[in-house]
Amino acid sequence: xxxxxxxxxxxxxxxxxxxxxxxxxxxxxxxxxxxxxxxxxxxxxxxxxxxxxxxxxxxxxxxxxxxxxxxxxxxxxxxxxxxxxxxxxxxxxxxxxxxxxxxxxxxxxxxxxxxxxxxxxxxxxxxxxxxxxxxxxxxxxxxxxxxxxxxxxxxxxxxxxxxxxxxxxxxxxxxxxxxxxxxxxxxxxxxxxxxxxxxx
Amino acid sequence: xxxxxxxxxxxxxxxxxxxxxxxxxxxxxxxxxxxxxxxxxxxxxxxxxxxxxxxxxxxxxxxxxxxxxxxxxxxx
Numbered sequence: 057x058x059x060x061x062x063x064x065x066x067x068x069x070x071x072x073x074x075x076x077x078x079x080x081x082x083x084x085x086x087x088x089x090x091x092x093x094x095x096x097x098x099x100x101x102x103x104x105x106x107x108x109x110x111x112x113x114x115x116x117x118x119x120x121x122x123x124x125x126x127x128x129x130x131x132x133x134x135x136x137x138x139x140x141x142x143x144x145x146x147x148x149x150x151x152x153x154x155x156x157x158x159x160x161x162x163x164x165x166x167x168x169x170x171x172x173x174x175x176x177x178x179x180x181x182x183x184x185x186x187x188x189x190x191x192x193x194x195x196x197x198x199x200x201x202x203x204x205x206x207x208x209x210x211x212x213x214x215x216x217x218x219x220x221x222x223x224x225x226x227x228x229x230x231x232x233x234x235x236x237x238x239x240x241x242x243x244x245x246x247x248x249x250x251x252x253x254x255x256x
Numbered sequence: 257x258x259x260x261x262x263x264x265x266x267x268x269x270x271x272x273x274x275x276x277x278x279x280x281x282x283x284x285x286x287x288x289x290x291x292x293x294x295x296x297x298x299x300x301x302x303x304x305x306x307x308x309x310x311x312x313x314x315x316x317x318x319x320x321x322x323x324x325x326x327x328x329x330x331x332x
Contacts, residue, residue: 100260142290143290143291144294144306145290145291145294184287
């Protein structure tokens, strides 16, 4: 199993540049060209589809294996994060850097959760609906949805509002947040490790 | 309420022992199975070795562990 994992990992890594080339090729040629194109273009298109399918299945398999196999995790994730444990001092530093990374990541996640739940709007209402002569209003709210498609449609405003500022949760996609968190973890770990190595 | 204990500073004579044997940090690191950075950190007081490493160093210098590592009481 270990040999199979390592072999699949190599296929995954070596397939990556090929995937980039094929993606670039797909960007340069529209689908109409493939349908009416020369035989080699159709062949290349079919090959690209096959490579992408294999690569995606490998990605799914390897990401699941990384979650359950400690040895594979040590081999792969340790390389990605530039972890080095050549002796007991470096192992201790790894532990401290990992703790710092975990705690800062948790803090970032709590902050992101707050940003995702928080709603705030600044708006003006027509003068006939002013309260004590004031037309500017602030609306605060918290929204939590277990599922993305459970977000409720906003009811139509009964009064005409002129929005000055309207914030209803994070505008970025979940993929962006996940990618940023991965980069954050790698960056934070490396920064903590460098600080520990340079400290007396 | 936890009792406030005095801070114990561990000092060592590693640099002296190494100099007596005319050894480089790199050579000592190789002998006891750590990196040169760890030897530098131990000599500078920035890192306290584990008991295992302390005994390994003592064994290498063929001396008692107390001869290399000792305690100084710091103000808390």
